[in-house]
Amino acid sequence: MPEGHTLHRLAHEVGAAFGGRRVSVTSPQGRFADSAALLDGSVVVGAEAAGKHLFVELSGERVVHIHLGLIGQLDVHTGVTEVPLPVGQVRMRLATWDSGPAAYADLRGAIVCDLVTTARRDEVVARLGPDPLRDDADPARAWARISRSHRPIGDLLMDQEVIAGVGNVYRAEVLFRHRMHPLRPGRTLRVGQWRAIWEDLVALMNEGVKTGTIDTVRPEHTPEAMGRPAREDDHGGEVYVYRRAGQACLVCGTRVRTEQLNGRNLFWCAHCQPRFRSRAVQ
Structure with missing residues (x-):
């Protein structure tokens, strides 16, 4: 979609x-x-x-x-x-x-x-939830729901009534860029973490509007910088984890993992995005 x-x-x-x-x-x-x-x-x-x-x-x-x-x-x-x-x-x-x-x-x-x-x-x-590409978007509306929710952040990011416009590619990539496990409960995020994710979505998605592709890798991880082949995929663009299950993470080399959440595939690196463990239960 x-x-x-x-x-x-x-x-x-x-x-x-x-x-x-x-x-x-x-x-x-x-x-x-x-x-x-x-x-x-x-x-x-x-x-x-x-x-x-x-x-x-x-x-x-x-x-x-x-x-x-x-x-x-x-x-x-x-x-x-x-x-x-x-x-x-x-x-x-x-x-x-x-x-x-x-x-x-x-x-x-x-x-x-x-x-x-x-x-x-x-x-x-x-x-709809706030759209990172609209001037009238208020990220505080999304935070009000995320901060109270037991649902995984990977689920919340795909809920169009929480945030509008984010799909599976942007979900996988923004969570990787912020070293966040997709199954982390929304209520465990700090507001600063949410603001950073939102600002990143605004930047990434606006770039997508300009270019027509989804490119999410930082300059040091491009094919030219790393001396690796360019990604070959019908979705186009350079990404960290989306549809790269079983391949080596571009940052640490760990194999990218995948599993389903509500009928859609999650993609993440277990090393770069470790599972969240609440200090309250340690």
């Missing part, structure tokens, strides 16, 4: 391609046809992301709410001389209506593609 940086990147692309322009809205596949007919010829007011949700606002306080899920894809094409016929199962197509530079965007495979009001959009955003 795409992580939050991908949705923010898409929001930027949609806004740049269609913001302030009248658009054609169609549903070649047919599943969004009724709503597309209502929107056809509207002006795109803007696009924004919150966590793993994308919202495209059009005139009349109408919003297309998109959640890509596991296989969804939104492809934005600009700089084209003409808009081609759709190919495959296109749920929704946006295309420029006016005589300016041609652009189009095709949505496929999303688990959510709904026409909603701006009020409904605000309700969805309000239910």
